[in-house]
Amino acid sequence: MTRPRRWVPWLLAGAAYAGFVISLYLTFVHYRGYVSPCYVVHGCEEVQTSTYSVILGVPLALLGTIFFAFMFYLGIGLLTASRVLVVRVYKVLAFAGALAIIPLFLLQAIVLKAFCTYCVATEAIMLLLWVVSFLLTAPERARATL
């Protein structure tokens, strides 16, 4: 029998919160109409000002903010009531997030030839959420009925 890992929901909620903060920052930067200055470390400006930073009029940063807020609340859901449905939804969304990383990363590497530190950080967090989601275990009683 596997013991439930109590640190997993905490890690997931914390990582999602970090992703939320970074994405929210990029969203404010987008709507305030300016980009981060060009830093000595590889710049964000090429990525943030590219046409790929907006999909159907919605900035990717805003989509990221919503995604991470949702994952944060799901993380709280796992902390308070680790139900089978919450675990399943979490795993599906974490997988969807991991899939979304592929085009985002390739766009930066191949098309834009520039990496935005903030964007890479959010992608790393999405990957982390997916990897760690494998450690989520359904509650025993609920599992027994599966």
Place this chain on the structure above:
Amino acid sequence: MHAPGNHLFASKGVPWVGGSFLLLLAVVALYLFTGAAASEPARTPQPSADDISFGPADATLAVIEYSDFQCPFCAEYSSILAALRETYGDRVRFVFRFYPLANHQYATISAKAAYAASLQGKFWEMHDLLFENQKEWSESADPRPYFDSYAESLGLDLDKFHADADAQSTTDFIKRQAAEGKKGGVTHTPWFVVGDSVVLPRSLDEFDKLIREAL
């Protein structure tokens, strides 16, 4: 048997309220943070005689800019700076310093072109042309023909322009300014110093207000 984690909180509502509070806190903090103009004491060198500048050398206030001609953010600011030079050019000394970033392929060569133009008294004209046409030369395979065309349009002596751009003294000047900037804490471009403070105003109005307050 309780689901894992159920015992962590006396009330199930606590984490939801606490979590929502954290999200709200982030929203408010980032709203304020991204709206505020940063300001800190400057550690970069004061204006000197060999600085490239616009406005009276004995002005009581100097606005120093560390910039990179291939930086899109600097290009966005060039029109703001042009408007400020127009308004305050008789009272404020506007200093331009080179800070070519390593991640911009043509940052140094464009800085050399601007410095070479300065030796023929056309720095600000070349400065404006480089920023106005940033996209065309920065995305080209070779920016030099573009720089030549700008130099020609400004009536520069092309042979001297080439010789000055390739001179070791030009490289040394740019490297020295960048090294001094780095030592003074410059971490990004554009980097503005108004009086004794490092600032990053977000608009012409904000920049104008900072200068008026410093005068």
